[in-house]
Amino acid sequence: MNEFLNTIGPGGIVLLFLALLISLVQLFRRIVKKKSSSSTSNQHHLVKKYDDVNLNRYTGFFRLLGLSIAMLTVLAAFEYPVINKALITPENIDRVIGNEHYDSVLTIEIIKPKPQPRPRVIPDKIEVTDDPTIEDIIFDNNEFDPDAEIPDEPIVDDLSPDEEVSDEPLIIVEQTAEFKGGLGKFYKFLGKKLKYPRMAKQMHIEGKVFVEFIVERDGTLTDIRVSRGIGGGCDEEAIRVLKESPAWQPARQRGRVVRQKMVIPIYFKLN
Incomplete structure (x- = not known):
């Protein structure tokens, strides 16, 4: 049947x-x-x-x-016939089959990758001579003056005097530009000059205004703009205060004064 x-x-x-x-x-x-x-x-x-x-x-x-x-x-x-099927690998054949009876069994053979041969390292041939010839090194001390004065500071020789200094502002420099007196005095200057906008007070707007500017070689701040603002007049107030900032100490790269692009946050918070 x-x-x-x-x-x-x-x-x-x-x-x-x-x-x-x-x-x-x-x-x-x-x-x-x-x-x-x-x-x-x-x-x-x-x-x-x-x-x-x-x-x-x-x-x-x-x-x-x-x-x-x-x-x-x-x-x-x-x-109605019921067909039992099982997926069997060499690892689980004893656990899956056991005493059970299956009408069809699909066996998957796992092919292990062949081990790749290690690369052989061939050493360089070194020719060895029986009688190597060693040349004598002669020191010329005619120009040596034992009574000469030794300077206290090392003499720095400019190896590239004709090197042109790029006029493009740098972002990462060896000695970054800073406000004269440090970052603490800069924020004190902001606290004295900064006025909270009336619109921001009425709308309860507070947060950080990120201002981007360039410190020139003479320390002045140029190209002042807001990279991310909060509105309510806070962006314009941050630009106004930075325009009134005194000159900064310019940045230096390889001992030369260079222009530097900087981004700083100015925080507006209601008391």
Whole structure:
């Protein structure tokens, strides 16, 4: 039975079920028709039943039909084959299979990569001579003056006197530019000069305004602009205060005074 069901497949089972169902319906219709005709002939001439108003006409037919459908459904459910499959590798073959029975087993072979040969290091050939010739090193001390004065500071020789200094502002330098007196005095200067804008107070705006500027070679601040602001008049106030800033100590790169681009935050906070 299992081999037959495996051969016809699910589609064949459905078609077979429909054919049996149609055959049973036709058979039951004939039986009911035959019964109704025989019972009508045996009835008294005064007792006559009409098929159109007979409620029990198809009771037996539908009862047998439901029983047949239930039996065929149970039979198909029990007889339909279930195929067990497992993915087995050489590492888990003993754990997965055990005493279980599988209709089909797919074995995957793991191919290990071939070990690559290590590169051989060939040393350089060194020629060894039996009698190496060593030349004498002669020191000329005619120009050496033992009574010469030694300066306290080292003499720095400019190796590239004709080197052109770029006019582009630098961001990273050896000695960065700073406010004269340090960062603490710079923020004290901001605290004295900075005025909180009226619009920012009314709208309760506070935060950091990032200002970008260039420290020139003479220490003045130029090209002052806001890179990220908060609005409410705070951006304009930060630019105004920086324009009133005194000269800074300029930046230095390789001992030369250079221009430097800087970005600093100015914090606006309501008390």
